[in-house]
Amino acid sequence: MSEVPARKESGLQRQVDVVRGVHCSHGVHAIAAVQSLASRLRIAVHVRDIVVHDDEEARALGCPGSPTVLVSGLDVEPAARGRTSFGVT
DSSP states (O other), X not given: OOOOOOOOOTTOOEEEEEXXXXXXXXXXXXXXXXXXXXXXXXXXXXXXXXXXXXXXXXXXXXXXXXXXXXXXXXXXXXXXTTOOOOOOO
């Protein structure tokens, strides 16, 4: 694998939220994947692990499934961005 040059972001840190259901076992893996990718790309990130307990919380946070990864509030899954159904069950 080739080395990725450091990005000049002038100290900008990206907000990454991993939104997951309380019983979702994949949230830990999603967080690790985000941190690994950010490290390889040399992008500063602040990762928040957000646990939702019901479909109402999922709807409020724009979580169509568990886990959901949001970068600066935008779902990383393009197909999920227009969804109107949300939930963690």
